[in-house]
Amino acid sequence: MSLLLWTLLVPLAAAVIGGLPGPRKLKELALVGGLWSTFALCAATAAQFLRGETPAAFGDALRVDGLSALILVLSGFVGALAGPYGVGYLRRNEAKGRVTERMSREFYGLLPAYVFALLLVSVSNNLGLLWIAVELTTLASVFLVAFHNGDTSLEAAWKFLVLGSLGLGFALLGTVLLFAAGQNVLGEGSSALHWTRFMEVARELHPFTLRLGVVFALIGYGTKAGLAPMHTWKPDVYREAPSTAGVLMAVGMMNGAVYCLLRIHLISKAALGPDFSSGLLLALGLLSVLVAMPFILIQWNLKRLLAYSSIEHVGIMAIGLGLGAEAAVFGALLHMTYHSIAKPVAFFSVGTLAQLHRSSNVDDIGSGSLGRTPVASALFCLAVLIMTGSPPFGLFFSEMMILKAGFFGPHLVVTSIFLAALVVLFCGFFYQVGRLVFGPQPVREQPPEPEQLDLSTMTMLAAAVIAVASAFYLPEPLLALIHAAVAVVQGSV
């Protein structure tokens, strides 16, 4: 059996072990071991691609090109970090007696299932299968959002499910219309919905139907990516989901959704010329960055702060991809890579802070948290430094690249507004951090729990080391994957 199929089967097997009743040790082992071997298999599949092969299965319904390989590796990476952090997270909650048997089954079963769905998204070459995979990610994550089963988590899960399903309804309509646009040229059978087939016959697609389809598909998958104005589920969901699931959403799901947007964008670009869908991406991206701005300035909850940061970053990627110049596309994909590496630090540190202080509200944690929970607070500062694009970290370079390409291109106004928004966002983040971390320590009736060097803390530290190291050294194969992905987007392969 091919490597690609193993990559998909291993997390599925881990999900089955985790979802069935069984001893806790076995489930922990299945989660961590399963997700680590998944990452290894993802890397191996990408290596196979770099050697010049094209891993594929089921008559090209699954197919790994440069773009797929990059996103596959990033999703695998986040999964590998989420595994051990999740184990530590659940152990802490178990120690407080807050985990029922049903909750632990959901946790250990759904996390690997979610990773499986994310990987399936990134290797789907068939637009129908792509839709099915995205729907699976939604379904796998609903109960993770509702994990704590409180008033607010049910609210968040319901909004997530309803908005997500609605978005996917739009995406399905978009897919159907794309198929209708190629009714006479795509041919029969399941290969008719292959993305590669669409690219072959792009020039013969019916333009009006295609336009309609592209708009619906971009709105639909944009909902999953959390682009404004379809972003409203994101803050609620990120606040309620356990950080382990949150990081999979903020990195894995977001990358997966950007992957879907890109596939649709590329079909549209080949058939209708670059202006149509690029314009849409630029508009949605700029709106996302602008929408995030005020909410970051007035934010009262750390996890919601991360959600708005995530809306900002998906906006930046959309702008980079919408600008369309090769340098901008490279910047956008580099941004995706660095964002995937940095985001776990943010989620893990905020998750730890929330657990220790029993709340993720800024007021409940109080000022001067550096004195009380030094490790998590320091890492949160570091994560903010990285995520706001401060030099020498990677996101600074990717943002500069996009800005430079923007100023040399035809979209001067968009780029200027984008630059101004970035500056405000930078200040907003540091205002929030200053409010939280520094300052006098208030007297509290309930002091936070002391920090311990357990599995979650170690994962958090490891993630921080990787994030800092990546600023100075990005492995050669990863760079090669980014270049390969750029080649796919620019249509030069």
Place this chain on the structure above:
Amino acid sequence: MTRDILILCSAGMLVTAFLMVGQKALFTAIRLYGVQSLLLGIVAVAMGVAEGRPHLFVTAALTVGLKAFLIPWFLMRVIDRIGIYREIQPFLNVPSSLLACLGLTVVGYRVSTGLPEGTRGVTHHVIGVALSMLLIGLFLMVTRKKAVTQILALLTVENAVFLVALGATSGMPLIVELGISFDVILAVLILGVMVHRIVERFESMDVSRLSKLKG
């Protein structure tokens, strides 16, 4: 002949969508959804006969089996168990809702005129109906408070998308269709479980009470 059946059934689907808007009893709304799915099944059969595509019969069987019987039965069971039978106060009253939906139908038909006319000459009508239903589904979604009504609105949108698929493409590849049906069933099950949890927690399924998260 098949042409008449096609137009009759898709028009019937639009009528059920309108009736759903005018309906406050949840049981009746669910039955209307069942009838709508049955009509969708008939459209698929008619299309299969007219075009000689046997795989559309499978689609039709799936649609009727799952959406006309299984999903309505499941939703009725959910309602029975939690004992809430009526949509008391929608955000917009029934007459103005119907009026708004009339406007949405006009918009749906207008958009459908841009699509290429199929050989049957009925594509235009079918897609017009489908797009109108889609808009009505969205409208239901934003104006109703009960969780079950929101599920029905989602399912109406989904039926509309399938009708577009039938009208504009004479059916998606079978394997894709199977996968989509599987996902839809799974989604409805999960939605049902969520409704249950919400009712347990809030002793109501008014989604307007889900309003603590802001900012």
